[in-house]
Amino acid sequence: MRSDASEVYRRYLSAVMLHGHAGARACDLGATDLYALNILQLSGAMSPGALSDRTGLTTGPTTRLIDRLEQAGYVRRVPDPDDRRKIVVEPVAGPADLDRVMAPAREKIGEILRGYGPEQLDVLFDYFTRATAAYQEAAEDLRAM
Amino acid sequence: MRSDASEVYRRYLSAVMLHGHAGARACDLGATDLYALNILQLSGAMSPGALSDRTGLTTGPTTRLIDRLEQAGYVRRVPDPDDRRKIVVEPVAGPADLDRVMAPAREKIGEILRGYGPEQLDVLFDYFTRATAAYQEAAEDLRAM
DNA sequence: AGATTTCTCTTCTCTAAGGAAGAGATTAGG
DNA sequence: CCTAATCTCTTCCTTAGAGAAGAGAAATCT
Known part of the structure; x- marks a missing residue:
């Protein structure tokens, strides 16, 4: 049974997403929390304000989002040495x-x-690398809309 | 700059997830809705009861989940010819x-x-096919926990 | 045929998460 | 030096979404 290529890829994406969701669900991690975590893993540490922009949330919910992630051990708050108003949220690589x-x-x-x-x-791995950039760009474009 | 293979793959997965989330967000689609939609796309049409099992929701929220998806044009309810109590929820391939x-x-x-x-x-595509099965199994295992 | 079970859907309630507005602290600019 | 701007965090309010319980319809079993 040779399926259509597009269909194979569709199912592949669905499986990846599905697994991600199931994982988050198993950890009692909200959707937005997972979303933010992906942003941090992909783009590295950033300030809460930047994370607000990326997630599309206002600053209030972002603070509590970071609270949840920090409490669950996925990120930590580090003071910015240059600007003492600022804080940097960095993902923690650990056995969470x-x-x-x-x-x-x-x-x-x-x-x-x-x-x-x-x-x-x-x-x-050539594909992985190219696809990462492609999806990142596409997500960026979506965010701008 | 040759990064670690595991890191490349991590970033790749993050980008895929991130794009999926961003897309859902752009469509005002809730997290559970996207989750259910992925299940339907991957496993095909199923009854609301089966979808309840898969999503981990009780039947009440599932009904309204299907309502939302149906109203947004992603799925449709089709009566089951064999059992008239049942309904089959099937994904609609369309310009949604x-x-x-x-x-x-x-x-x-x-x-x-x-x-x-x-x-x-x-x-x-060999990889896509194998990975689809692997993620599907892994998600299934997660669901059982 | 009658009783039980199964399945979907409805209603009510409650919790969690997001938006809005503002306080407190720090930096930048005149 | 003092005002204005920036950044994080707090508080209050609103709403979307999930659970619980039950009603109604249809299938299965005796």
């Missing part, structure tokens, strides 16, 4: 719930990737 | 907001994929 929950999937994917040869892996 | 919003990203990805040769595409 989300990592534990994601581990089985990472293992499965690792297993799959180990089945490829070097030049095949080059192709795959 | 989400498709329109996702279009730029699909175009970018299409552009990237067109840059590969036939055997490279075979590798990529």
Whole structure:
């Protein structure tokens, strides 16, 4: 049963999203929290104000969003040395719930990737890199609308 | 700058998730709605009861979830010919907001994929297919916990 | 056929999350 | 030096969404 390529890719994306949601749900992590966490993982540490912009939230909810993430151990607040009004929110790489929950999937994917040869892996990681940029741009465009 | 492979993949996943969230947000689609939509796209049409199980919601919220999705034009209710109590919720492939919003990203990805040769595409789609199954299994396991 | 079970949908209630406005603190500019 | 602007955080309010319980309809079993 050879499905259409577009359909294969659609299902692939759905599976990735679905797994992400299921993981967040398993950690009692809200959708916006996961969203913010992805932003921080992708773009690195930033101030609460910048995170407000990115998430589209106003500053009030953002503060409590950071509170939740900090309390759950995913990020931490670090004072900005240059501007003492500011704070930098940086993601913490640690054995938090989300990592534990994601581990089985990472293992499965690792297993799959180990089945490829070097030049095949080059192709795959070339794609990963390009696709990351593409999705990042597309998300940026969406945000601007 | 050759980053660690695991890090590249992490960022890739973050970008995919981020784009999905941004798209949902642009369509005023709630997190659970997107979650359910992914389930339907991945597993095909199912009854509201089955969708309740998958989403982890009770039947009440599920009904209104389907109401929202139906009203927004993403799914439709079809009576089950075998059991007239039942209803089948099937995803509607149409020019809904989400498709329109996702279009730029699909175009970018299409552009990237067109840059590969036939055997490279075979590798990529082999990966997509395997990864879909892996994530689907992992999500299933998460749901069971 | 009658009783039980199954399935969807409705209603009510409650919690969680977001918006708006403003306070407090710090920096920049005249 | 003093005013204005910037940034984070707090407080209050509103609303979307989830749970619980039950009603109504249809299938299954005895």
